[in-house]
Amino acid sequence: MQHLLDSLNRDEADKMALDALYPDKQEWQALLNQFISHVDEKELLELETTLAGDTVTYCHSELNKPVCELTELEKTFSSVNIPEFPVKTGTYVQYLREDILNHVIPVSSPAFVGHMTSALPTHLPALGKILTALNQNLVKLETSHVLTALERQVLGMMHKLIYNRDDDFYQQWLHNGDHALATFCSGGTLANLTAMWACRNQLMPAKGDFAGIAREGLARGLIHYGYSGLAILVSELGHYSLKKTVDVLGLGQDALVKVDTDKDGRICIDALRAQLQNLHQRNIKPMAIVGIAGTTETGAIDPLNVLADIAEQEQCHFHVDAAWGGASLLSERYRHLFKGIERADTVTIDAHKQMYVPMGSGMVLFRQPALADAIAQHANYIVRKGSKDLGRHTLEGSRSAMSLMLHSNFHLLGRRGLGHLIDAGIDKAKQFADLIRQQEDFELISEPQLCLLTYRYVPRAVLQKLREEAEPVRQKLNEALNALNQNIQTMQWAAGKTFVSRTCLHPVQWSRQPTIVFRVVLANPLTTPEILENMLEEQRRLAQQSPYWQVLQDLCPIDLKRQHNNKCANSL
């Protein structure tokens, strides 16, 4: 197919022929008007209907083939010349089918359990189409109007979900343009950045002859307020977006103080206190303590109430990164796990994770609506002072109406429906944890606190040896295991049938040795126990096909037959 597109655009003879086809301005104009004014593209509508009507099936029909090598794909996408002439829609749709969709990763498949984004409710593609067609711009009222009012409502609902303030509070603030209960952004990274930006600016306001950090900058702010530096404290499982945040904000990555976690992946309070003391001794002001409500790697929830107490004592900002986990507040059964989140000054939540809307729906919530003032912006031609333009308090400028997606889920699934999805995911994770524990050759590394867990492949004989042998042998074994697990995950992805992600943890139970693990997020309601069981079987098979299998065998002979018998015994 690519050859077709290429030849249309590269061949000089064809170019001339096409020149003859579209000879003058008027004909071009007619062609373009048609592009803008009415659709007549049955091939595209056909494709759209097949695909969006049932994405999972569409993707599954392509599932039983391995993922195409990236280097192969790159060849298809190697020309840097913008095609000179248009191709027919039918040609493009064929190209789309054969060269693009044919190789697309079926992230919504119930067998792809490695991401935080799972399947979406089927009304959303239609809404995606409507939103694309409307192309509203939420930066200002003039280009969004009713959707500005709707977005404020959605943000109010999220605020209520977290902070549960009374009616008077929302009456006063919901549609108030001067402050903000929350702001939408493209994702958790920008939400964390926005929260820390507001926090930094609020810490060093105008005072005396100092016009404030927003005006005069960080270096002068530090001098004026007499700090040697600022710091943000978070557990070692903090999301990498916080590293970007301190870099972007000018604090530097060293300003991100990583605190040890306990065996369950929660921040160690003693270690936090020690770090705080250390900062004080160095005259570094703790700018924010960040609690994680659902770590990306293990799904652990920090003790938020304890962190809130400490932040209060320290008189420092308390931020909760609940980008992924925050959605579990919708569950009556599990919202107690987040106790203390209502004391956070700011909270990050991504609706595109467990609130089942598409990519691009991050939010930062402000406990006190006035905090948003620390980052308020104005311009004559847009986001004017006194206006209710949402762009006054967002990091981004032009921005689409993604909030409608969340609005539709709130109405079409209801709080109970969404809560049920959360509950079902957590139940499933607990069941899968049990299943892993029953295996002879898998080890659960982190228990599911929400619907996320980690595990690895490790034959029982190796596990025993790891426990019994001395350090040098153990280290060798661990390295071999890491190489093997990394390879299993890569092969599994390449096979294209199922997917887990992987990360490297430092589990307390393994003396904080770097440990490569599979990471599974069970948010897709269509994922069944059978799919998971089959996936373990597949991983087992891949392990034995891996080039690293022999390395492990050489270090510790594995009796596969015995292992198989044990496995059967276990499942009886």
Place this chain on the structure above:
Amino acid sequence: MQHLLDSLNRDEADKMALDALYPDKQEWQALLNQFISHVDEKELLELETTLAGDTVTYCHSELNKPVCELTELEKTFSSVNIPEFPVKTGTYVQYLREDILNHVIPVSSPAFVGHMTSALPTHLPALGKILTALNQNLVKLETSHVLTALERQVLGMMHKLIYNRDDDFYQQWLHNGDHALATFCSGGTLANLTAMWACRNQLMPAKGDFAGIAREGLARGLIHYGYSGLAILVSELGHYSLKKTVDVLGLGQDALVKVDTDKDGRICIDALRAQLQNLHQRNIKPMAIVGIAGTTETGAIDPLNVLADIAEQEQCHFHVDAAWGGASLLSERYRHLFKGIERADTVTIDAHKQMYVPMGSGMVLFRQPALADAIAQHANYIVRKGSKDLGRHTLEGSRSAMSLMLHSNFHLLGRRGLGHLIDAGIDKAKQFADLIRQQEDFELISEPQLCLLTYRYVPRAVLQKLREEAEPVRQKLNEALNALNQNIQTMQWAAGKTFVSRTCLHPVQWSRQPTIVFRVVLANPLTTPEILENMLEEQRRLAQQSPYWQVLQDLCPIDLKRQHNNKCANSL
């Protein structure tokens, strides 16, 4: 309608009835599986087809009514309780139609000429649906794969469009994961921020005992390199995102040095040199000179080659903000206006402006692919070192495959088709400028350099008086004119038939007095001269209905009859 949704979710009796409807986990599960697994929502599909098939007509059918008061709309969106139970899709669709779409701003209407986002090619809503259904995440290969390769191709095409490097260059860099030719982001604001972030970090690399600004932060960087501060220089017409940028990056808004513009809205080179000298005297390092290729307010293009020369002499970074204007590089007739852009170290372009794709398609281009290293990030579970994950060089994390939208426009419209759209817009702007000049009661304030111009309502008698009278009278007249023009724009928007935006300029020809103007962007190919002529007529009518009309009359009596006769004489 809202009462229906509300009653479903507020009424306790109903709640109990619904509780009975969905009594147990299994039934919930079945309901939710259905939501995820297959669509059966004929109302939604009907709506989607009507609306996306011909958005302009859909919006026009709603055009002949005034825009609803915001405070009225806010009442509809005032509950902060997430609905407890789901409503039927049909109910929601009815609500969507009546309470949301019924009030939506028809930004794609050819009579709405105040935004930089115009109508879209009609294949894009279908693609929007497909992208929503696929929900790919471009942060890493594992969740995007083929679309990562495609995005790199699109970025390569954009790089070639600007920098036009040779085949070897693109062979080497196009699919190279360690550096980046460019990165996608949600819009121009993030593109400018990303460019300046990279620039700031590159300016203060690791050296001696200094680990680099990314690690140690801005304050230490300044000390290590011996600067009292950093500055970014841009004309007074620079986009407000640059003010956010210097704030976020920790430089402070005072670090954004605004340089005077000439009568055509271009940066004054003498003033720039003077500012540079002033900075040197204060030991402030000019970090970047920003050229604007299409200012947001007047569409002016700075003399890029001259700026490139100065940046070279100063050994400072040269950034071009071509967020809106850059698309005009696609035009053979007008690309010469951008001469010098190929010398920029970084360039910002928004595809969602004049490249006719939906909101959310910003890009920053790097002349030297290694510049992206200054902002490279890594994490164990994502964007690993050595991988080709796009997330290694983006400010955002999870991100959708918007690049496919641009890819489709490149193929379905072709470079020539897109170039023709640019040419047609500029031609139309020139025609409209002529039309305004012919009017007795309108004044062209800025000439169109691209397809953007500004003008205002000012009756001839007032214009004469403005030219002849002494300062205090002039100022009063100008204030009255400003109030009137601001009011016309507001009334025009509220009437809902046509739309211009407005801004406040300081035109050289009016001794830099603050001047409220209408701002028009003529990118929609369906906008006709008749639409524009009728719009002037409407503005004229609104002027005379405005409460500020009398204020102006009191200062300078306007003979409407005479003016009308003159207008007719002019159009003969």
